[in-house]
Amino acid sequence: MKKQNTPSxxxxxxxxxxxxxxxxxxxxxxxxxxxxxxxxQTILKDDRIPAGDRLWxxxxxxxxxxxxxxxxxxxxxxxxxxxLIPEKxxxxxxxxxxxxxxxxxxxxxxxxxxxxxxDxxxDxxxDxxxxxxxxxxxxxxxDxxxDxxxxxxRAAAWxxxxDxxxPAAWxxxxDxxxxxxxxxxxx
Numbered sequence: 411m412k413k414q415n416t417p418s419x420x421x422x423x424x425x426x427x428x429x430x431x432x433x434x435x436x437x438x439x440x441x442x443x444x445x446x447x448x449x450x451q452t453i454l455k456d457d458r459i460p461a462g463d464r465l466w467x468x469x470x471x472x473x474x475x476x477x478x479x480x481x482x483x484x485x486x487x488x489x490x491x492x493x494l495i496p497e498k499x500x501x502x503x504x505x506x507x508x509x510x511x512x513x514x515x516x517x518x519x520x521x522x523x524x525x526x527x528x529d530x531x532x533d534x535x536x537d538x539x540x541x542x543x544x545x546x547x548x549x550x551x552x553d554x555x556x557d558x559x560x561x562x563x564r565a566a567a568w569x570x571x572x573d574x575x576x577p578a579a580w581x582x583x584x585d586x587x588x589x590x591x592x593x594x595x596x597x
């Protein structure tokens with residue numbers, strides 16, 4: 411993974427009492443002794459802690475993840491999500507929103523440009539949801555004409571297969587996000 415543009419300042423020292431002020435779902439004593447102190451990098455690299463919890467903890471300005479890094483990380487995540495969609499189905503407004511957001515992080519786009527790109531991306535998402543609903547409605551009408559038992563069995567099999575694969579895919583995505591964020595933060 412390529413090293414990203416990182417802030418020159420060091421990450422702040424964190425303690426359990428600081429993390430507790432963020433009201434986590436559980437007490438961090440689960441992972442560290444009361445006297446623990448470390449940085450966002452320390453937390454991100456501790457694979458005893460679930461990846462989602464590590465990300466929750468460090469993706470905040472008071473943990474040392476500045477707004478620029480947060481924005482660039484969000485753009486990276488959005489690009490990763492777009493990889494899951496066939497290229498011909500990706501709305502250019504979504505790509506443009508990511509590009510404008512990255513430019514904004516580097517001071518190369520205005521707040522007005524960012525707002526316009528966000529509105530266009532929101533319209534793209536709304537259009538995609540409408541298209542998906544229309545497609546589902548047509549498919550449901552077509553399925554109603556078929557043998558219901560066969561359709562139900564097939565749907566259940568696909569749902570079971572999908573649900574079995576989902577936790578592994580989710581965990582892999584979270585692990586990739588942790589690695590990306592490690593590369594974006596100062597050591």
